Amino acid sequence: MERKLKILISKIGLDGHDRGAKVIARSLRDAGFEVIYLGIHQTPEMVVNAAVQEDVDVIGLSHLSGAHMTLFPKTLELLKQKGREDILVMGGGIIPEEDKAELLKLGIVKLFGPGTLTQDIISYLKQLEKEKSLT
Amino acid sequence: MIPIKTIPLEQIIQQALDGKESSLSRLITLVENETPEAAHILKTLYPHRKKAFRIGITGPPGGGKSTLVDRLALLARQQNLKVGIVCVDPTSPFTGGAILGDRIRMNKSAADPNIFIRSMAARGSLGGIARTTEEVAEVLEAAGKDLIFIETVGVGQSELDIFHAVDTVVVVLVPESGTGVQAMKAGLMEIAHLFVVNKADRPGASRIKQEIEDVLSLAPPLEWPPPVLLTQAYRGIGVKEVFDGCLNHKAFLEKNERHDYRLKKIEKKLRDLMLEKIEKEVFQKDKAKENLACFAQKIMEGVLDPYTAAEKWSKQIKKQWKEN
Numbered sequence: 371m372e373r374k375l376k377i378l379i380s381k382i383g384l385d386g387h388d389r390g391a392k393v394i395a396r397s398l399r400d401a402g403f404e405v406i407y408l409g410i411h412q413t414p415e416m417v418v419n420a421a422v423q424e425d426v427d428v429i430g431l432s433h434l435s436g437a438h439m440t441l442f443p444k445t446l447e448l449l450k451q452k453g454r455e456d457i458l459v460m461g462g463g464i465i466p467e468e469d470k471a472e473l474l475k476l477g478i479v480k481l482f483g484p485g486t487l488t489q490d491i492i493s494y495l496k497q498l499e500k501e502k503s504l505t
Numbered sequence: 506m507i508p509i510k511t512i513p514l515e516q517i518i519q520q521a522l523d524g525k526e527s528s529l530s531r532l533i534t535l536v537e538n539e540t541p542e543a544a545h546i547l548k549t550l551y552p553h554r555k556k557a558f559r560i561g562i563t564g565p566p567g568g569g570k571s572t573l574v575d576r577l578a579l580l581a582r583q584q585n586l587k588v589g590i591v592c593v594d595p596t597s598p599f600t601g602g603a604i605l606g607d608r609i610r611m612n613k614s615a616a617d618p619n620i621f622i623r624s625m626a627a628r629g630s631l632g633g634i635a636r637t638t639e640e641v642a643e644v645l646e647a648a649g650k651d652l653i654f655i656e657t658v659g660v661g662q663s664e665l666d667i668f669h670a671v672d673t674v675v676v677v678l679v680p681e682s683g684t685g686v687q688a689m690k691a692g693l694m695e696i697a698h699l700f701v702v703n704k705a706d707r708p709g710a711s712r713i714k715q716e717i718e719d720v721l722s723l724a725p726p727l728e729w730p731p732p733v734l735l736t737q738a739y740r741g742i743g744v745k746e747v748f749d750g751c752l753n754h755k756a757f758l759e760k761n762e763r764h765d766y767r768l769k770k771i772e773k774k775l776r777d778l779m780l781e782k783i784e785k786e787v788f789q790k791d792k793a794k795e796n797l798a799c800f801a802q803k804i805m806e807g808v809l810d811p812y813t814a815a816e817k818w819s820k821q822i823k824k825q826w827k828e829n
Contacts, residue, residue, distance in 0.1 A: 399602035
């Protein structure tokens, strides 16, 4: 059965730079996805709570303030607590290379850095959508 | 990729009835997506519905509907009511995509574990709510919510489906929402049980309140004359009055229990369900696609007009049904 991915886009923590998150949300909309836009100043609890209630397939976190090593793992942990570790978490923003490997190991599925084309993100998600439709 | 855990449907339904949030949201997805499981879910849940009070919030985009819902939900929590919120935002007619951004205004409610918020994309439906919004509300009702808010997409004058989906309709306007002539027009201005003029700190708020009241006074007196209330939802000013207004309307409905009216609502629902079934019956067959293409071709060639084509087609269908 064909199914549309539902994607939550948000920023966790004390960081107001939401241009990137908005560009992503908008381009995903234009690619035909349903996007829950949660905006800035969220906590991992708020994001996970919303993700569970909205039953999203993917969470996209934009992060530029440097707290990703605390807040991304916390998000994963809370998803697990709620029994929804099947919700995929991807990230974007300013994440140093040495942190990337660690985050991917912890279970973040994909990290998109500066210079990423929105088309690349869309292709990645379309692929996911195809895989999910098969299961 | 971690595969979705395959839990039997019956178990998910039971968990949702027992208050497990993630199961509830899964059921809503199945219903929202009109999956093959949807009918079974709705049938199973139907006897579990407790009569939840449903409030519809509608009005033009950017008027403060989501913010108002957020504040109203908090007031409901003070009375220990379990709250469900369904908020609808528009779907792009070009891509099918949607930005669901109501939740962003509901941060206060989102923090309360007894408030369940669910966003929906309108998915091509033009009446202000999605095709399955009422069904989603039913699922929330069965899961024990006492009070359900349904927030429409930002509407103009004639997206009125909310009227049949709820008990009480709140129309949220702003001081710039026009003059008394707008208030006289049919449609949106007729379905309100409560008018709210939000952002009332802006100039013109008391003028528009007055003009709506004037227009209401031109009509013969109503059993329930809708009050016109001023709010500044963002600051929480006037919200208590709106909440009380809704409760007053609820009390009014209970006192004037209108069986014929409820029966009409049920009739409408059944009718809508049947129309869906008939549509599927007629159009989701290979033969239908063939017919459509074939008739369209003939119409384009000038051999047939669309009215005759429709008549021919419906005769065909009637014949088929008889044979079955």
